[in-house]
Amino acid sequence: MKYLVHFDFGLRDAYGEAYEVLSEEELQLVKDFTASGKEVYLGEISGKHSEVYGPLASSDWSIITSVQEDIEVFERLVGSNIGAYTMTHSIQEALENE
Numbered sequence: 103m104k105y106l107v108h109f110d111f112g113l114r115d116a117y118g119e120a121y122e123v124l125s126e127e128e129l130q131l132v133k134d135f136t137a138s139g140k141e142v143y144l145g146e147i148s149g150k151h152s153e154v155y156g157p158l159a160s161s162d163w164s165i166i167t168s169v170q171e172d173i174e175v176f177e178r179l180v181g182s183n184i185g186a187y188t189m190t191h192s193i194q195e196a197l198e199n200e
Contacts, residue, residue, distance in 0.1 A: 104173045105129050106166040109189045111144065111154060118144070118154065120185020121166070123173055128190045129165075135193045136160050142196050144187045163189070 111118035144154040
């Protein structure tokens with residue numbers, strides 16, 4: 103099963119927002135990481151000294167849909183994500199750099 107998840111890191115521009123199709127395992131990774139209180143690093147917004155990072159809170163993401171037909175259409179139209187970052191990749195990097 104797949105899930106379409108909306109991430110919103112609460113920034114004033116679109117940089118802090120992304121949509122990502124997640125497998126059950128990836129969704130569990132997001133849930134576990136959220137519960138851990140660890141910080142995730144998303145990169146720079148507008149050059150040097152504009153890094154975006156912080157703990158991922160449960161209010162920073164939500165499941166948009168788990169309707170598989172809708173997710174298939176999303177993937178066919180735009181791929182597996184839209185946004186300036188891929189949250190699962192950022193989480194995996196944070197875990198590797200512990």
